[in-house]
Amino acid sequence: MDALAINIDRLEQRLADLAAIGAIEGTEGCARLALTDEDKQGRDLVITQMRDLGLTVTIDGIGNVIATMSGQTDGPPVMTGSHIDTVRTGGRYDGNLGVLAGLEVIEVVKSSGLVPKRPIAVGFFTDEEGARFAPDMLGSLVYVGGMPLEEALEIRAIDGATVGEELVRIGYRGSAPLPGPSPHAFVELHIEQGPVLEAEGVTIGAVTGVQGISWTEVTVTGQSNHAGTTPMHLRKDPGFVAAACAQFVRELVLKIGPPQVGTVGRVEFRPNLVNVVPASASFTVDLRNTDEAVLAEAEQQFRAFLEAAASGEGCTAETRELARFEPVEFDPDVVSLVETMAKELGHSVMRLPSGAGHDAQMMARLCPTAMVFTQSRDGISHNPLEYTSPADLEAGANVLLHTILALANS
Ligand code: GLV
Numbered sequence: 402m403d404a405l406a407i408n409i410d411r412l413e414q415r416l417a418d419l420a421a422i423g424a425i426e427g428t429e430g431c432a433r434l435a436l437t438d439e440d441k442q443g444r445d446l447v448i449t450q451m452r453d454l455g456l457t458v459t460i461d462g463i464g465n466v467i468a469t470m471s472g473q474t475d476g477p478p479v480m481t482g483s484h485i486d487t488v489r490t491g492g493r494y495d496g497n498l499g500v501l502a503g504l505e506v507i508e509v510v511k512s513s514g515l516v517p518k519r520p521i522a523v524g525f526f527t528d529e530e531g532a533r534f535a536p537d538m539l540g541s542l543v544y545v546g547g548m549p550l551e552e553a554l555e556i557r558a559i560d561g562a563t564v565g566e567e568l569v570r571i572g573y574r575g576s577a578p579l580p581g582p583s584p585h586a587f588v589e590l591h592i593e594q595g596p597v598l599e600a601e602g603v604t605i606g607a608v609t610g611v612q613g614i615s616w617t618e619v620t621v622t623g624q625s626n627h628a629g630t631t632p633m634h635l636r637k638d639p640g641f642v643a644a645a646c647a648q649f650v651r652e653l654v655l656k657i658g659p660p661q662v663g664t665v666g667r668v669e670f671r672p673n674l675v676n677v678v679p680a681s682a683s684f685t686v687d688l689r690n691t692d693e694a695v696l697a698e699a700e701q702q703f704r705a706f707l708e709a710a711a712s713g714e715g716c717t718a719e720t721r722e723l724a725r726f727e728p729v730e731f732d733p734d735v736v737s738l739v740e741t742m743a744k745e746l747g748h749s750v751m752r753l754p755s756g757a758g759h760d761a762q763m764m765a766r767l768c769p770t771a772m773v774f775t776q777s778r779d780g781i782s783h784n785p786l787e788y789t790s791p792a793d794l795e796a797g798a799n800v801l802l803h804t805i806l807a808l809a810n811s
Pocket residue numbers: 529530531537756757758759
């Protein structure tokens with residue numbers, strides 16, 4: 402096998418430098434919600450590194466940033482990348498690894514003097530997390546033409562600002578055209594964010610696809626009243642309906658069985674006071690499955706329960722779809738290539754689907770796409786405790802390097 406290898410110390414330093422922006426005190430994690438000041442600082446840092454490598458940097462209308470290294474020919478690049486926004490309780494690896502390892506790959510290729518046949522590009526997409534602006538994978542969705550730019554710019558954050566306003570405010574409303582150009586292929590390195598690789602004692606995951614994602618925001622409205630004077634049988638309590646729904650989601654996914662999962666992740670009562678029956682309760686439901694039909698059935702059963710629970714309590718319920726993406730299968734040839742490269746580098750490898758959403762699932766609409774996974778300690782992610790060992794980071798980045806080289810020279 403080719404002797405080219407990534408420099409793990411440099412990659413770890415890049416991860417540490419980016420994690421210092423929005424660092425959550427007393428932890429290794431960081432908070433860089435999309436299009437916040439912290440996200441801007443993270444973007445500025447990564448773009449400086451891209452320019453230091455002599456790459457051509459473009460920024461499009463939704464703030465996606467793509468840096469390209471020329472090849473021997475001018476055709477579409479082999480592209481890698483991920484995202485650098487995080488959830489509010491993020492780790493330093495989710496997304497960031499895919500972007501910074503992409504930079505590392507390019508640095509290694511450049512300093513070897515090798516000029517690949519095709520250009521190589523590394524990018525980061527806006528608002529992959531969807532934690533501030535739903536849906537998730539927003540930047541890559543717009544990149545592939547899955548949502549018109551004008552619609553995306555109007556999306557409102559959980560704190561009230563719009564995507565368009567925030568892009569302008571942080572100086573990242575670029576002019577590169579959307580939908581974006583199709584790469585020759587797309588490969589994303591990411592931590593698994595789940596327990597499978599660690600449990601199996603396997604170093605590398607060759608990701609076969611991404612499960613379907615359904616996000617719904619529910620608002621239940623009732624009658625706000627005095628907590629001491631209102632007899633139980635006269636209450637119209639949206640808080641009770643929300644709690645019953647959370648209980649139902651758990652029961653429903655257990656009844657359906659794996660790989661179905663379901664989460665009530667955000668709950669807000671109004672006015673949220675100890676002695677007031679709430680006027681309204683809003684909460685989110687995240688349902689995921691690799692099987693589209695089963696996922697659709699789970700959504701249907703949840704809606705039926707919500708209606709019955711709300712009317713049983715004398716409340717009304719409204720729902721708003723925040724995200725809905727069908728399961729995605731990656732390109733079999735690129736998945737095989739990842740597997741082959743991992744084996745040639747002497748790593749154990751297994752195929753697995755992704756439980757988390759990724760920009761690669763959008764890019765798969767444009768070009769042959771796959772992903773490389775590395776282990777996540779204790780399967781923990783979306784938590785500052787997220788951790789992947791240097792040995793695993795190095796293994797994953799080297800598989801990325803050689804997969805990209807093989808595609809770029811094919
Ligand atoms: C987004 O990354 C998600 O999987 O929630």
